[in-house]
Amino acid sequence: MRKYSRQREALLTELRGRKDHPTAEELYFSLRAVIPNYSLGTVYRNLSDLSTDGIIMKISSGYGPERYDGNIKPHGHFTCTKCGRVYDLDGFYDSHVDTKEMIREIGNSASSKDIASISEIRIMLYGNCVNC
Amino acid sequence: MRKYSRQREALLTELRGRKDHPTAEELYFSLRAVIPNYSLGTVYRNLSDLSTDGIIMKISSGYGPERYDGNIKPHGHFTCTKCGRVYDLDGFYDSHVDTKEMIREIGNSASSKDIASISEIRIMLYGNCVNC
DNA sequence: AACAATAACGATAATTATTATCAAATTTAT
DNA sequence: ATAAATTTGATAATAATTATCGTTATTGTT
Numbered sequence: 001m002r003k004y005s006r007q008r009e010a011l012l013t014e015l016r017g018r019k020d021h022p023t024a025e026e027l028y029f030s031l032r033a034v035i036p037n038y039s040l041g042t043v044y045r046n047l048s049d050l051s052t053d054g055i056i057m058k059i060s061s062g063y064g065p066e067r068y069d070g071n072i073k074p075h076g077h078f079t080c081t082k083c084g085r086v087y088d089l090d091g092f093y094d095s096h097v098d099t100k101e102m103i104r105e106i107g108n109s110a111s112s113k114d115i116a117s118i119s120e121i122r123i124m125l126y127g128n129c130v131n132c
Numbered sequence: 133m134r135k136y137s138r139q140r141e142a143l144l145t146e147l148r149g150r151k152d153h154p155t156a157e158e159l160y161f162s163l164r165a166v167i168p169n170y171s172l173g174t175v176y177r178n179l180s181d182l183s184t185d186g187i188i189m190k191i192s193s194g195y196g197p198e199r200y201d202g203n204i205k206p207h208g209h210f211t212c213t214k215c216g217r218v219y220d221l222d223g224f225y226d227s228h229v230d231t232k233e234m235i236r237e238i239g240n241s242a243s244s245k246d247i248a249s250i251s252e253i254r255i256m257l258y259g260n261c262v263n264c
Numbered sequence: 265a266a267c268a269a270t271a272a273c274g275a276t277a278a279t280t281a282t283t284a285t286c287a288a289a290t291t292t293a294t
Numbered sequence: 295a296t297a298a299a300t301t302t303g304a305t306a307a308t309a310a311t312t313a314t315c316g317t318t319a320t321t322g323t324t
Contacts, residue, residue, distance in 0.1 A: 112210050
């Protein structure tokens, strides 16, 4: 049975309170400001547990370490190949009816004899960000 | 100036000759059968150089180590969250005119004030494969 | 063909990112 | 308050990848 912990609560609050997609280490520094002896191992453990449970989302861009997103409402992402930062694409999945329809169509058009079941569809754009 | 090398050539041939998306280590074992003292560091170096130059593609799924694809023609992927294997979605970008149109629309609908330029659009489905 | 310049290699060390271990502390149910 | 179970912090270990460096291979030039 899962038990409450101040550390996991603080991690969730921190992650949900920011619009960027921090790495484990970035979260670690932020959380040390709240709970001074918060351990890096605990950050990793909680990130792993929470993303396995689908409470948060792990983002793998291929440009730098893993990043995490507190918003699990389906939405696209954009990775800057220069700095590795990941940004939200708020337009996807919700703003446009067309996009919503489009995403649904993607799942339907998935053609691979190897697929048994689909649980998620992710879209990642790559390019350069305005901050680089 | 880039020079030819038997090792890089063999890597490209191997990667292009298979439909799976091998990890660096998997390629290393295959390549040792062709060039017995092929070094793992060389595998990594060539994979890095070739993907930086856009000759091959690095696939980051978040389930296991990085994988590589010798086919750079735009196409979607499917990751099995159980075994980490990555499969091609051949339907995307080419088979359906609708899908092609859809993907183009995705680029156009990309709404983030942080985007300076977009170089690539990737779609990754997650789920379980029939082999698991 | 020999030569010089330079890029790539193999072997291995180092680094980075992440996971595992375990005794102590915290949480939860009784 | 006590006991059982989970989580933690500190740290060790592992996995994946990158860097180093002396040697080898490739390429352009005599």
